[in-house]
Amino acid sequence: MIDRDRIVRTFLDLIAIDSPSGDEDAIAADLEARLRALGLEAWQDAAGNVLARRPGQGDPLLLSAHMDTVEPGRGITPVWDGPDIIRSDGTTILGADNKAGCAVILEVIQSATEDNATTRPIEVAISRGEEVGLVGARDMDYSQLSAKVAIVIDSGGPPSSIQGQAPYHYTYTVEVHGKSAHAGLEPEKGVPAIHIAAETVLGMPQGRIDAETTGNVGTISGGLVRNAVPDHARIEGEMRSMEFEKVEGLVAHAKDHLAEVQGRYPNARIESDFALEYPGYRLEPGDPAAGLVFGVLRDLGFTPDPQPVGGGTDGNIFRGKGIAAIVIGRGGYNQHTRDEYLVIPEMLQCAQVVEAAVRKVEPS
Numbered sequence: 449m450i451d452r453d454r455i456v457r458t459f460l461d462l463i464a465i466d467s468p469s470g471d472e473d474a475i476a477a478d479l480e481a482r483l484r485a486l487g488l489e490a491w492q493d494a495a496g497n498v499l500a501r502r503p504g505q506g507d508p509l510l511l512s513a514h515m516d517t518v519e520p521g522r523g524i525t526p527v528w529d530g531p532d533i534i535r536s537d538g539t540t541i542l543g544a545d546n547k548a549g550c551a552v553i554l555e556v557i558q559s560a561t562e563d564n565a566t567t568r569p570i571e572v573a574i575s576r577g578e579e580v581g582l583v584g585a586r587d588m589d590y591s592q593l594s595a596k597v598a599i600v601i602d603s604g605g606p607p608s609s610i611q612g613q614a615p616y617h618y619t620y621t622v623e624v625h626g627k628s629a630h631a632g633l634e635p636e637k638g639v640p641a642i643h644i645a646a647e648t649v650l651g652m653p654q655g656r657i658d659a660e661t662t663g664n665v666g667t668i669s670g671g672l673v674r675n676a677v678p679d680h681a682r683i684e685g686e687m688r689s690m691e692f693e694k695v696e697g698l699v700a701h702a703k704d705h706l707a708e709v710q711g712r713y714p715n716a717r718i719e720s721d722f723a724l725e726y727p728g729y730r731l732e733p734g735d736p737a738a739g740l741v742f743g744v745l746r747d748l749g750f751t752p753d754p755q756p757v758g759g760g761t762d763g764n765i766f767r768g769k770g771i772a773a774i775v776i777g778r779g780g781y782n783q784h785t786r787d788e789y790l791v792i793p794e795m796l797q798c799a800q801v802v803e804a805a806v807r808k809v810e811p812s
C-alpha cells in the first residue's frame with residue numbers, strides 16, 4: 449500500500465541531495481542504491497541515467513522521472529505550510545520538479561514488493577539534464593529498455609493533469625561571415641556582417657504565426673568595435689508547432705529566405721543549422737499510454753484532463769524513440785520558482801495512479 453509517511457520521507461531525503469543539472473552524480477548514486485535495495489537490477493547507462501528493471505507479468509511498463517533540478521537548487525530547506533503542503537524557505541526552488549516524481553516511482557515499487565503484488569515488468573529510467581534540453585533522455589541507451597509504453601511523472605498539478613499535446617520544436621543558428629575594414633577610411637572594402645544578419649532576421653518567423661505555431665529570434669550577437677565593419681554576426685532562434693507540416697514549412701521558408709539574402713551578398717558567407725530538438729505529439733484515442741492511464745484515472749474516480757503544453761519533456765523524446773509516453777502530474781506547483789510547493793495528497797494520488805497502472809496485468 450502507498451504509505452504517506454514513507455513517500456514524504458523519501459521526498460525529503462531526495463531534496464536534501466543537491467542536484468542542479470550537470471551536478472547529478474550524488475543523486476544518481478543515491479537513486480541507484482535505493483533501487484538496488486528494493487531488489488531491482490539497477491545501473492547507470494553511458495550517459496549517467498539511472499536505469500532499472502523488475503520482473504513481472506505481461507508487457508513491460510516504463511516509469512520515468514528526471515533527477516536534476518533548476519537553480520537556485522542548492523541547500524534546499526523544506527518548510528511545512530499546514531499538514532499537506534511543503535514549500536521551500538523562499539531562497540531556492542523546492543525540487544518537487546522532479547524529486548516528487550522520483551519518490552513516486554520508489555514508493556510504487558516498495559509498495560508492490562511488500563504487498564507481494566502481481567505487476568507488469570517494471571522498467572525505470574531516471575534521466576539527467578532534463579531541465580537543460582532533455583539531455584539525458586536524448587542520450588539514453590534505449591537498447592537497455594524494452595517497454596513500449598511509458599508513464600513520465602513530471603507534470604504540475606494532480607495526476608489527472610496530463611500533457612495532452614506538445615509541439616514539434618526546431619532550433620536554428622545562423623552565422624554570417626563578412627569582412628572587416630576600417631569603418632571611416634575604407635568601408636567599401638568591408639562586408640558588414642551585422643547589417644546582413646539584420647536582413648536575415650527580418651525574414652525569419654517571429655511571434656505567433658497561428659493558434660498552434662510560433663517563431664522567435666532569441667539572440668543576436670556580433671561585431672567587435674564601433675569603428676570597424678563587423679566580420680561576424682550570429683543569430684539564434686526557434687520555431688514550434690503542434691503540426692509537423694507547419695513547422696517544416698517554416699523551416700523551408702526560412703532556408704529560402706537565407707538563400708535569397710546570400711544571393712544579394714555574394715561576398716558574405718551565410719551558414720545555417722536547423723535541428724529538430726524534439727518531435728511533438730498529440731494523445732490520440734487508442735494510444736496505449738493514454739488508454740492505460742485514462743482508464744486507471746477513471747477507475748480511481750478522477751477525470752483525465754489533457755491540456756496542450758508549449759514545451760518539451762522526456763516524453764517527447766520517448767515518443768520519438770517509439771515509446772508511447774504519457775506525462776502526468778505529481779502534485780507540484782509554481783515550478784522553476786522560489787515559490788514552488790508540493791501538495792502531498794496529490795503526490796499520493798499520483799502514486800496510487802501509477803500503482804494501479806503497474807498492477808493492471810492483462811491476462812495473457
Ligand SMILES: [Zn+2]
Nearest residue numbers: 514545546602
Ligand atoms: Zn520537470
